[in-house]
Amino acid sequence: MATILVVDDELGIRDLLSEILNDEGHAVELAANAAEARSLRQQMRPDLVLLDIWMPDTDGVTLLKEWSSTGLLTMPVIMMSGHATIDTAVEATRIGASAFLEKPITLQKLLKAVDQGLNKVPKAAPGGAALVPPRLVGMEVTVEEAMTHHHVNGVAPVNGNGLMPTLPMGPQAQQTFNLDSPLREARDEFEKAYFEYHLAKESGSMTRVAEKTGLERTHLYRKLKQLGVDLARAKRNGLG
Structure with missing residues (x-):
């Protein structure tokens, strides 16, 4: 069983993810915004974080950057969004996100991303950034892959x-x-x-x-x- 922090400003999303993850045997903590997420991260060290990108107070990429610069990015973070561009997804993976889920999130993709995240512990880099291979779950080809791979x-x-x-x-x-x-x-x-x-x-x-x-x-x-x-x-x- 893992402890998973879900950060999303939509109550319906939080409830749905909590129900699914609880059914899988995980303990789930919920945050409706970046302020609540900061507070919970100071109190605990979750095994994995599901982090929404677009939130009203502080967006998820900014929060991810904060955790990376302060040495708090010690757990895999899966970014979630229904409107993010490939630029945003690439930026998040460069900061240290381990995966990206595009909303609406299917059950299969959610469980696959969570399983991959929990079974791959990020290594801390200088400055606290996590070194995790970029994996944009649900996006078959990324611009980053297209421009860095040989073929x-x-x-x-x-x-x-x-x-x-x-x-x-x-x-x-x-x-x-x-x-x-x-x-x-x-x-x-x-x-x-x-x-x-x-x-x-x-x-x-x-x-x-x-x-x-x-x-x-x-x-x-x-x-x-x-x-x-x-x-x-x-x-x-x-x-x-």
């Missing part, structure tokens, strides 16, 4: 000009990323190519793309609109 689904490594070929949208298509551009622009370019690739591969089926990328359909539609993905063109360029 992504068969994509060639970065060349001498700082350009990396993207996943082809069709048999003849080829596109490059400029890795010298600002992170936000590079991220958007990659995400657009990523979704266009899967849309083409699945012949425009939003259901199959949602399953493949691990996103809810409504979130997927919103993301595609935000990136300016041409759904009709992506379907025409299907791989058959």
Whole structure:
């Protein structure tokens, strides 16, 4: 049995997570905001923390940063959010978060992340930061992974000009990323190519793309609109 601290400003989320974790045999402490979380962390050393990113007083990333700088980040912390960007998730993992769960959180993903967190004790780094391999649970490919790994689904490594070929949208298509551009622009370019690739591969089926990328359909539609993905063109360029 582990002691888990749940930090979320939504009562329904706190109650639901508490019920699930209690059923799994864990002891659960609840905090509705960063102030309550600070107080509980001073009183105890939880085995794991589930920390919401967007809260009214102090956001979860700021609280994570506080714990890291003061030597209190001695336990795995799983970040949670329904609206976080990949930038936010990457920042949190760099600070010391062990995983990231995207809301709405499924039971399977929650239990998997908790099990992984409890079975991997973070090592303290100078200054109190935890050294934990970034694992963005529920996000199949991250920009950080795409830009640091030598290959992504068969994509060639970065060349001498700082350009990396993207996943082809069709048999003849080829596109490059400029890795010298600002992170936000590079991220958007990659995400657009990523979704266009899967849309083409699945012949425009939003259901199959949602399953493949691990996103809810409504979130997927919103993301595609935000990136300016041409759904009709992506379907025409299907791989058959």
